[in-house]
Amino acid sequence: MLFASVIGQTEIKSQLTDMVRNNRLSHALLFLGKEGSGGLPMALAFAQYVVCEKVQGKPSDATTSLFGEGPVNAPGTVLTDSCGVCAACTKAAVQVHPDIHFSYPVIPRKPGDKPISTGYIAEWREFLKINPYGNIFDWLQFINAENRQGNITAEECNDILRKLNLKTFESKYKILVMWMPEFLGKEGNKLLKLIEEPPPNTLFILVAENESMILPTILSRCQLVKIPALTNADICQQLIRKAGLSADQAQQLAAISEGNYREALQQLNHAGEDWLHLVREWLNAILKNGPVALSKWIEEISKQGREKQKQFLRYFNHLLEQSVRLHILGPDSEWANSLPVKEKDFILRINKMSDLSQQEAIVEELDKAAYYIERNANAKMLFHALSIKLFHILAEKTRVKPW
Structure with missing residues (x-):
């Protein structure tokens, strides 16, 4: 994989x-x-x-080693990505390079098996070909683990x-690329000496999501490279380019998606929804159009699946987060001018009708609603109750008691 194929970062x-x-x-x-x-x-991409x-350089012009004796390539050469066309790159791109090894959680194929990654x-x-941004759940489902735990x-x-x-x-x-070292138990101590005193020109690349679940003895022997969440702009560009x-x-x-490209892909089947329009309809029904319009809106949202309802609530939360930023930075700031026109117009209206404390109260209620949706709450009852809470927060400017 080329660095150019990695989103953002x-x-x-x-x-x-x-x-x-x-x-x-x-x-x-x-x-x-x-x-x-x-x-x-x-x-x-880094292993490739x-x-x-071309990065290593030919023997005649590569005078040094990767780990500290001098430049890797010929003087003056600056390569910011692998070439993608040499024999090493073509093999690495499809994970068949004999010097790049992989380790990842696996399951026994049958009782009594002692599985290893090579199997x-x-x-x-x-x-990796179809889902390089997948998580451990995706991988275990891909190998038909069902409810079994990978290790x-x-x-x-x-x-x-x-x-x-x-x-x-x-x-x-x-090179060893170990994905999800969180699934490495005490048996990982077998690797300590190898990691601390590896054979010449040996590189370990561990890829993790939760630092607290990694063996401290291994963690202390690694140089940390923090991968930040993706920006909305990077995800947006990728969705336009790849998903059309x-x-x-x-x-x-x-x-x-909150910087999570996998989550964005998971929500692609709902990409045709106009969440902004749905939020407008809801607030109009709560504050202006009355009980009949509100009941009709709740009936429609209740027909949607739980994932779609959570996605809607997350989008409303996103608008409120942007509203808070607009309060602080001002409507004429460079950041505000970069917002989509429709979103900015809606956020300005929200700011006119509510202050920061009210918006904070709404965010809390939306988070609670998403929590209860995950636990199979009745959608009609939940959105009716949530609508009443929002009415009190916006119209009466008071926080309501927790449900």
């Missing part, structure tokens, strides 16, 4: 390539980022960058020790 890409060019690269890196931020695609023949390599390649086993650790103590086949460097959405649809999906 320009600063991280520059940081990683600078590490290589300036010989500041640790033997063990931990890519830490929340679901959907692109930690795994970034690791795949390291083994790329699932065909499924792994297919999964990185002691047998897997033994296999890692064996593979990384072999000589390289084609590249100067051996209109700018308005892409902006709405990006707004409720």
Whole structure:
């Protein structure tokens, strides 16, 4: 995978390539980022960058090593991405490079099995091809785990020790990409000496989402690379380019995905919804059009599935967050002028009819409603109660007691 194929994260890409060019690269890196931020695609792109023949340079003009004796490439050469066309890149792109190894949670295929990642390599390649931004749930469902828990086993650790103590086949460097080290139990201590004193030109890339679940002994031996959540603009551009959405649809999906590209993809089947229009109808029914209009609106929203109802509430929350920013930065700020015209108009109207304390109260009620929807609350009763609460907050300017 090329860095160019990884969504956004320009600063991280520059940081990683600078590490290589300036010989500041640790033997063990931990890519830490929340679901959907692109930690795994970034690791795949970085592994390809390291083994790329043009990045490594030919023997005649490459005078140094990756880990500290001098520049990797010929003097004056600046490569910010792998070439994508050399033999190493073409192999790395489809996960068949013999010097790039992978480790990830797996399950026994049958009782008594002691599974290792290599036994699932065909499924792994297919999964990365169709869903590189997927999470652990997606992966386990892909391999038909059903309700079984995936693990990185002691047998897997033994296999890692064996593979990384072999000589390289084609590249100067051996690389292990371990996805979700959170699933590595105490058996992971087998890898400590290897991580601390690896064979020459060996690189560990761990990709995690939850730092607190990683063995402290492994965590302390890694250089941390934090992968931030994606920006709404990056997700929006990707949805327009890859999914063919209109700018308005892409902006709405990006707004409720909270920097999670996987979540944005999950919501694509609802991309045709005009959430802004739905919020307008709701508030008009609550404050202006009366009980008949409100009952009709609630009847319609209640027919939608839980995921769609949660998506609607998240979008309303997004509008209120933007409203708070507009309160602070002002309607003529550079940030405010970058908002979509329809959203900015709606936010300005919200700001005229409510202050910060009221908006905070509404956000709390929306969060509670989303929580109860996840737990199968009756949609009609929930939206009726929520509508009454919003009326009291907006019309009477008072907080209501918790339900």
